Amino acid sequence: MRYVSTRGEAPARDFEGVLLAGLAEDGGLFMPESWPEFPAAEWRALRGLPYAEIAARVVAPFAEGCLTLAELRGMTAAAYGGFSHAAVVPLVQLDARTHALELFHGPTLAFKDLAMQLLGQLFDHALERRGERVTIVGATSGDTGSAAIEACRDRRNIDIAILHPLGRTSEVQRRQMTTVLSANVHNIAVEGDFDTCQDMVKAMFADTAFRSEMKLSAVNSINWARVAAQIPYYVAAALALGAPDRPVAVSVPTGNFGNVLAAWAARRMGLPIERLIISANRNDILPRFFTANDMTARAVEPSLSPSMDIQVSSNFERLLFELLGRDAGATARTMRAFRDTGRMPVPDAAWREAAGLFRGVALDDEGTLREMRRVHAATSWLPDPHTATATYAAAHLAPEDPAIPVIVAATAHPAKFPDAAERAVGFRPALPPHLADLMRREERLEVMPNDLEAVEAAVRRHARRNAN
Numbered sequence: 113m114r115y116v117s118t119r120g121e122a123p124a125r126d127f128e129g130v131l132l133a134g135l136a137e138d139g140g141l142f143m144p145e146s147w148p149e150f151p152a153a154e155w156r157a158l159r160g161l162p163y164a165e166i167a168a169r170v171v172a173p174f175a176e177g178c179l180t181l182a183e184l185r186g187m188t189a190a191a192y193g194g195f196s197h198a199a200v201v202p203l204v205q206l207d208a209r210t211h212a213l214e215l216f217h218g219p220t221l222a223f224k225d226l227a228m229q230l231l232g233q234l235f236d237h238a239l240e241r242r243g244e245r246v247t248i249v250g251a252t253s254g255d256t257g258s259a260a261i262e263a264c265r266d267r268r269n270i271d272i273a274i275l276h277p278l279g280r281t282s283e284v285q286r287r288q289m290t291t292v293l294s295a296n297v298h299n300i301a302v303e304g305d306f307d308t309c310q311d312m313v314k315a316m317f318a319d320t321a322f323r324s325e326m327k328l329s330a331v332n333s334i335n336w337a338r339v340a341a342q343i344p345y346y347v348a349a350a351l352a353l354g355a356p357d358r359p360v361a362v363s364v365p366t367g368n369f370g371n372v373l374a375a376w377a378a379r380r381m382g383l384p385i386e387r388l389i390i391s392a393n394r395n396d397i398l399p400r401f402f403t404a405n406d407m408t409a410r411a412v413e414p415s416l417s418p419s420m421d422i423q424v425s426s427n428f429e430r431l432l433f434e435l436l437g438r439d440a441g442a443t444a445r446t447m448r449a450f451r452d453t454g455r456m457p458v459p460d461a462a463w464r465e466a467a468g469l470f471r472g473v474a475l476d477d478e479g480t481l482r483e484m485r486r487v488h489a490a491t492s493w494l495p496d497p498h499t500a501t502a503t504y505a506a507a508h509l510a511p512e513d514p515a516i517p518v519i520v521a522a523t524a525h526p527a528k529f530p531d532a533a534e535r536a537v538g539f540r541p542a543l544p545p546h547l548a549d550l551m552r553r554e555e556r557l558e559v560m561p562n563d564l565e566a567v568e569a570a571v572r573r574h575a576r577r578n579a580n
C-alpha cells in the first residue's frame with residue numbers, strides 16, 4: 113500500500129515510511145492511495161475472533177508490502193495482551209439501542225492505548241530492522257501524551273518529547289505523564305493551549321534542518337498509523353451488533369478528529385456505518401461546521417473535558433481531501449486560507465456531502481454534568497465527561513430507524529476526571545491498583561514559553577543526552 117500527501121507536494125511512501133515520517137514534508141497528512149474494501153463474507157469471517165486477531169487482519173491491508181499478517185499478529189498479541197479486560201474493547205448496553213464501547217482498559221485508561229500500544233511495537237520493529245533511532249515529538253491535551261509515553265518508555269531506539277498545555281489537563285492526566293521518570297521521556301509544559309502545542313509540533317516538522325537532524329517522528333493522529341490502529345475497534349463493535357448484515361451508527365466525542373476519522377475509514381472499507389455522530393464541548397467548531405458550514409476558529413476555552421479543548425482539528429484535512437475529490441492543490445489552498453483567516457472556505461457541495469453523513473452537537477459543562485448524572489442514574493454506568501457529550505449526542509442525533517444500534521465511543525475511564533465525577537454524581541471513581549499511588553509519585557517536567565526555538569533547543573538537549 114502506498115500513501116500520498118493531502119497537499120500533493122511530498123513523495124509517496126509505504127506504510128513504514130509513513131509511520132516513521134509522521135507528517136508529510138509538504139505539511140500535509142498521508143492518506144492511502146486507495147481504500148482496501150472487505151466484502152461482506154470477509155467481515156462475517158471476523159465475527160467472534162479475539163480482538164488481537166481482528167486488529168491484525170484489519171490493519172494488514174494498510175501495511176501491505178511492509179509487514180506480513182504473521183508479523184502483525186505477533187504485534188497485536190503483544191499490544192493487547194496486557195489490557196485489563198479479556199475482550200479488550202467490551203460493549204456495555206446502556207438502553208434499547210445505545211451501546212458504550214469501552215476503550216479504556218489499557219494501561220493509561222483512554223482510547224489512545226489501543227493505537228499507541230500497537231505503535232510501540234511497529235516503531236520497534238521498523239527501527240530495529242533499519243538500525244535507526246528517532247525522536248518522537250507529540251502534542252497532547254491530556255491523553256495522547258500518557259499513552260505515547262507508556263508505549264515508548266525505555267525503548268532504546270526512541271527519545272520522546274511530549275508537549276502539553278500548562279495547567280490545562282486534569283491532574284491525573286498530567287501525573288500519568290510527568291511521573292514517568294524514564295531517561296528517554298521528556299515532558300514539556302507549554303505556556304499556551306493545545307493548539308499552541310500542536311502548532312509547535314507541526315512547526316518542528318516544517319523546520320527541515322531540525323527534522324532531519326533529530327530524525328523526527330510523530331505519534332499524534334497526524335500519523336496515519338495511529339488512525340489505522342483505531343479502525344479495528346469500530347469493526348469489532350459493529351460485528352458484535354450484527355454488521356455487516358445490520359447497519360450501525362457511531363457517536364464519538366471529538367477534538368482532533370482522529371477517532372471519528374477511523375470510524376469513517378472503517379465505512380470506506382465497507383463496514384455499514386449509517387451515520388457518524390460527533391460531539392464536542394463548548395469548543396464547538398466541528399458541530400458548527402457540520403450543521404452550518406461554519407468552520408471558524410475561536411479562542412480555545414477550558415472545559416470539563418480538557419482533551420477536547422481544541423479548535424484546529426488536524427485530521428479534518430483528511431476528510432477535506434476526500435470531499436474535494438482528492439484534489440491536493442485545492443486542499444492545500446483551503447488549509448492555507450484557514451491558517452491565514454481562521455475560516456475554512458469549504459464549497460457548498462462538499463459540505464452537503466459531509467453533512468449528509470456526519471451530525472454534530474456541542475454540550476457545555478453544565479449539560480455535561482447533567483448527562484453524566486442522567487446516564488449514571490439510568491444505568492449505574494458512569495461516563496467520563498468526554499464520553500458524556502457522546503451519550504448525549506447519541507440520544508439526540510441517532511438515525512430515525514430505531515433498529516439501528518448506536519455505538520458510543522467511551523474514550524476514557526471516569527477516574528481520570530475525579531473532580532468532574534464528584535460534581536456530577538457525588539463520588540470520585542477509584543483509579544485501578546497500578547495507578548493507586550499516582551498522586552504521591554515524583555513528577556518531572558520542564559515549563560517553557562510558547563517559543564519554538566527554545567523548545568527545539570530543549571528537545572535537542574534531551575535527545576543528545578539520552579543518545580549518549
Ligand SMILES: Cc1ncc(COP(=O)(O)O)c(C=O)c1O
Pocket residue numbers: 222223254255256333365366367368369370371372419420498499523524
Ligand atoms: C478522552 C478523550 N475523548 C475524546 C478525545 C477526542 O478524540 P479525537 O482527538 O481523536 O477527536 C480525546 C482526545 O483525543 C480524548 O482524550
Ligand SMILES: N[C@@H](CCOP(=O)(O)O)C(=O)O
Pocket residue numbers: 251252253254255256257331332333334367368370371419420426
Ligand atoms: N485529545 C488529544 C489531542 C491529541 O489528539 P491526537 O489523537 O491527534 O493525538 C489528547 O488527549 O492528547
